[in-house]
Amino acid sequence: MTTPFHIETGRLTVPVTAEDHVRGDAGAPVTLVEYGDYQCPYCGAAYPIVEELLRVRSGRVRLVFRNFPLTDVHPHAAAAAEFAESAPAGRFWDAHDWLFTHQDRLDPDSLAAAAAALDPSGSMAQAMDRRVHADRIRHDFLGGVRSGVNGTPTFFVDGRRHDDDYALATLTAAVDAAARTSG
C-alpha cells in the first residue's frame, strides 16, 4: 500500500429523511443540521442563536436536530436525549425547548417532573424509563461521528461542516451563501 488515498472529511454522511426532527419551513432551500448534547453549555448558548436564525431567515432555512450526547463528560446527556425523543407525537420541539431552557435541571427527578407535565398520560415517562429510543440516539451519534462531528454543537450547512463560530452573523452568512449556491 504505497498509494496515498484521499479521504474527504467533514461531510454529512447521513442524509436528512422523514425520520428527522425538522423545525422551520420543511421546504426551505437550506438545511442546517445540528448535532447537539442537551447538557452541553455551548449547545445551550447556541440554542437562542439558532432560534433567532430560524426567525430572521424564516422560509430560507430549516433546522434538523440530531443527538450527540457525550456521556463521559455529561452524565445527564443520555437521559435528556431520551426525554426529547420520548415526547408525545408532535411535541418533540416542546421537549427540546424545555431542555435547552432548563439545563440546570436535567437531574432524574426534574426530568421526570417535566415529562409528567408534558405528558400526563405517563407514556412519555415509561418510554424514558425503558430507553426505547436508545438505538435511535446511538444511530444519530454514530452518523455524526462518521460525518466529522468534532464536539458539540457541530453544524452542517447543506451537508458541509461549518468550521466557524456560531454567532448569529456567522450562521446567517453561511445560510445566505448556501442559499445562493442552491439557487
Next chain:
Amino acid sequence: MAELPRSGDPAPEFTLPSAPEASITLGDLRGRPVVLAFYPADFSPVCSDQMALYQAVKPEFDRYDAVVLGISVDGVWCHRAFADSRNLRFPLLSDFEPKGEVARAYGSFDAITGEALRTLFVLDRDGKVFWSEVSPPGVNPGADGILAALDAMAAATAGAAPGGSA
C-alpha cells in the same frame, strides 16, 4: 525535524511513558491497527474536545481492534489530571523528555510553540503508515477520517487475502 512519514513508510519506533510507572512501545502493538493522535496541549479547549470525542468513539475503534494513543509534550502527571478531568480511559503518552523527540520523528513538532502539531496517523497491522492528516491547531479533526481509513484498510486487507478472516 523529520518529514511527515508518508503512506507505506514504516512508522518511527518509540517507547513513551503512559503513566508514572508504565510505558508503551509501538513495536509491541504489531498485529493491531494503531491510531496516533498528536495534539498540542492537555486542557486546551480544542484538544479537550478532540480527546473527549475519541473516548466517546472508543467502542467504534474497538470494532476494528484499533489501539488509540494520544501524544503530547505534557508530562505524565499532567496527562493524569487531564484524563481524570475528562474521563479519558485510553493512553495519553508523554513526549516530554527529550521534549518532542517522537513528534519530531513524525514531522509533527512546532518549534515555535514547542508543542506537537495536531496530526493524526493510522498505522496498519505491520506498523506502516496507512493514512495521515495534519489539521490547523484550532480545528478539531473529528473521527471521520480515522474511521474511513480503518474501513479502507480493512477493505484492502480483505482484497489482498481473499477468504481471509479480515
